Amino acid sequence: MGASMELHTVNGHGSAGSKNTVDEVGKTPHVIESELPSADQRDAQALARLGKKPVLKRRFSFIAMLGFTCTVLVTWEVIPIIYVTGLTNGGRAGFAYSYLFALVGSLSIFTVLGEMASLAPTSGGQYHWTYMLAPASCRKFFSYIMGWLVICGWQALVASSAYLSANLILTLVTMNNPGYSPTQWQGTLLYWALMVLAIIVNLYSSTVLPKLEFFILALHILGFFAFLVPMVYMSPQKATSTEVWTQFNNGGDWPTMALSVFVGLIGSVFANNGTDCAVHMAEETRGADYVIPWCVVATSVLNGILGLGTLLSMLYVTPNIEAVLDSPTGKLGFPFMQVVLDSVGSYAGATVMISIVIAMFVFAVIAFLATASRIVFAFGRDKGLPFWQTMAKVHPKTAIPNYAIYIITGVACFVGLINIGSATAFNIILSIGISSLYSSYTITELLLLWRRIRGDIRKPSEMAGYTWQANELVWGPFHIPGVLGIALNAFAVCYGTIVIIFCFFPTTVNPDAAHMNWACLITAAVIFFAIAYYLLYAKKVYQGPVVEIAPYQIS
Numbered sequence: 001m002g003a004s005m006e007l008h009t010v011n012g013h014g015s016a017g018s019k020n021t022v023d024e025v026g027k028t029p030h031v032i033e034s035e036l037p038s039a040d041q042r043d044a045q046a047l048a049r050l051g052k053k054p055v056l057k058r059r060f061s062f063i064a065m066l067g068f069t070c071t072v073l074v075t076w077e078v079i080p081i082i083y084v085t086g087l088t089n090g091g092r093a094g095f096a097y098s099y100l101f102a103l104v105g106s107l108s109i110f111t112v113l114g115e116m117a118s119l120a121p122t123s124g125g126q127y128h129w130t131y132m133l134a135p136a137s138c139r140k141f142f143s144y145i146m147g148w149l150v151i152c153g154w155q156a157l158v159a160s161s162a163y164l165s166a167n168l169i170l171t172l173v174t175m176n177n178p179g180y181s182p183t184q185w186q187g188t189l190l191y192w193a194l195m196v197l198a199i200i201v202n203l204y205s206s207t208v209l210p211k212l213e214f215f216i217l218a219l220h221i222l223g224f225f226a227f228l229v230p231m232v233y234m235s236p237q238k239a240t241s242t243e244v245w246t247q248f249n250n251g252g253d254w255p256t257m258a259l260s261v262f263v264g265l266i267g268s269v270f271a272n273n274g275t276d277c278a279v280h281m282a283e284e285t286r287g288a289d290y291v292i293p294w295c296v297v298a299t300s301v302l303n304g305i306l307g308l309g310t311l312l313s314m315l316y317v318t319p320n321i322e323a324v325l326d327s328p329t330g331k332l333g334f335p336f337m338q339v340v341l342d343s344v345g346s347y348a349g350a351t352v353m354i355s356i357v358i359a360m361f362v363f364a365v366i367a368f369l370a371t372a373s374r375i376v377f378a379f380g381r382d383k384g385l386p387f388w389q390t391m392a393k394v395h396p397k398t399a400i401p402n403y404a405i406y407i408i409t410g411v412a413c414f415v416g417l418i419n420i421g422s423a424t425a426f427n428i429i430l431s432i433g434i435s436s437l438y439s440s441y442t443i444t445e446l447l448l449l450w451r452r453i454r455g456d457i458r459k460p461s462e463m464a465g466y467t468w469q470a471n472e473l474v475w476g477p478f479h480i481p482g483v484l485g486i487a488l489n490a491f492a493v494c495y496g497t498i499v500i501i502f503c504f505f506p507t508t509v510n511p512d513a514a515h516m517n518w519a520c521l522i523t524a525a526v527i528f529f530a531i532a533y534y535l536l537y538a539k540k541v542y543q544g545p546v547v548e549i550a551p552y553q554i555s
Contacts, residue, residue: 039286046289050122051470051547057399059210060285062295065278067213069299070220071367072277075307076227077220077360080314080336081164082267084325088507089264091249092239092315098261099311102268103304105495110275110300111480112445112492114293117279118476119457121288123378124545125279126150126440131544132471133447140544141534146440147379148530149523153436154372157274159412160433161368162198163419165361166190171332172354176347178328184420191416194362198369199409206400209370216363223356224306227340228313230353235317235343244315252508262498263505270434271307275299276441277371280378293478317343372408377401383541386533431519432526434503439523442496449489470547 040058047054060068086095122128127147131139169190170182201209250260278295282288318339324330327338341350380391390403415429451457457473480488506517534542 043286043288046121046476047283048549049468049470049472049474050120050128051545051549052122052283053548054283055394055399056123056283056401058284058286058288059207060213060281060291061210062287062291063217064210064213065281065285065291065295066298066302067215067217067220068210068281068367068370069275069278069295070303071213071216071360071363072274072371073272073299073303074220074360074364075271075303076224076310077357078271079307079310080339080357081168081334082271083314083336083339084330084333085267085507086264086311087249087321087325088251089249089254090261091251092244092247092321094248094257094261094264095268096244096311096315098265099268099271099308102265102272103308105492105499106269106272106275107297107300107304108488108492109441109445109496110296111293112448112489113276113279113441114296114478115476115480115485116444116448117282117292117296118289118478119474120471121279121282121285121292121476122545123280123283123374124382125276125282125375125378126444127379127384128382128471128545129444130447132473133444133451140542142443143544144384144534144538144542145527145530146443147375147382147384148526149436150440151372151375151379151385152432152526153434153440154280154368154375155408155411156429156431156433156436158365158368158372158408159415159429161361161365162191162194162412163187163416165194165358165365167332168334168354168358168361171329171334171337172351172358174332175329175337175341175354176351182332188416188419191419192413194365195369195409195413195416197362198366199405201366202369202373202405203398203400203402206398209366216360219356219363220360221306223360224310227353227356228310230349231317231340231343232313234345236345237319238316239319244312252506254509262502263507266434266499266503266505269438269499269503272300272304273434273437274368276437277367280371280374283374289476290478293476314339369405369408369412373401373404376404376407380404382545383543384538388541429522431517432522435500435519435523436526438496438499438503442493442500445489445496446493449486449493452486452489470549471545 043058044054086098090098116129117125120129120132124147127143127150130146131143133139134142166187167182170187174180174182205212248257248261250257252260252263254260254263275296278285278292278299282292285291314336318324324335324338324342327335329335329337337350337354340353341347344350344353376385376391377394379385380388382388385391391407392401393403394400395402418429451473457475459475460477463472463474479485504517504520507515511517
């Protein structure tokens, strides 16, 4: 753009101040457009349209962000973990078909999410979009509730990724030492160790993290072949195509097979969940309004295909499902380890292959923490959290939101204590991961659908010579126009609604407390707390996304 722009500070009510003041939170001096290279100028403009000042350093390129999003999704690595869920409700055929449905549905969800990320590339993501898209009469309230849903969802994902990583390590030890029996306190200690590793990398390796993502992306893709090729090639027995594509199972005793398949769908949803991590890193990505949406779409396609390859391979190389479920690793919740061992016939070979999966999960913990901390930073910046002044601070040298990282890590470590006393109680807390995030996706995309049908979102060409106000509804460079965009948006909302409904179902018809799905209770508790806190206190402080920069003229 050949735009002319100056970044002006504003006071808490939006009135303009001087051009050369200093950011109270990040100690970052404000600059005018003429002092910036064209790429930085464009990023500053995109952020200024949302009323925000640049306080985080843009370290991520397209490839680095692609590595980051692939690290968060770890789809092909998750498929072995959710193996039991899909086979219990759906069987081989149900698992295969539900995954294909989840792949298409997730791609639609995240493509529409990419449109919103292009329209408003901010770390706030869903709560900021809700404020922009909702009716003026209720946008502040719904934006606030959305902020808490997203934060709690990502907090649960941070904890669950560390928990899964710790248990994978212990189960691998059990596979190699049949006499060993892991305990919950050992799992908690490993869980804490992984959180310590994650916080060290996030705090002290901020400049290295984007470069590290290149390595992780290579490991993610090459590891896929290193895991699959030996397992498929060396497997002594394989299931037939008839078994894979026609054999269903209703292990949950649901009234119909179709209902059982939809209950099992949630495992595939989990494997394709979390691409919005790129959105929350938008203020640290160069060319965010273009790069973020394309990263979201590319990650969904790449990971979806790799996940499908892993799923079909495992379905074919597991001729006796009951035997692997009854194996020592199967009883610990990870029957895929027995599948790998049976296929390659070597403990050393199986250990190396499984270690690739574990390594990717460890990297995922680091990325989950980075993502969650940016949401806390953004919501704190907009006065949506208790002690928001502290939450919104960034380190003056590294431009990293240190206090947000401390908070997410501290909460995760505290939650880990619960696992020592009761694994059931711990899993109850983690159950909010899918329900809260998919609620945020679906609600924001429903609001977008309403706006696009009404024609409330303008094209950039319509804004020439117009003085922009903060949070104007103007399409970004990534946009699916016309009827196709409306149809895709509508399908995404329908798919998201299906996921929300079935993510509250237990795996069996009459579950006990240990196997009950508590996501509905925990999600409702979060919403109730957010409403109560809003009415009692936050209503006086939270006014929606704070406008920090005055409007400017685009010529």
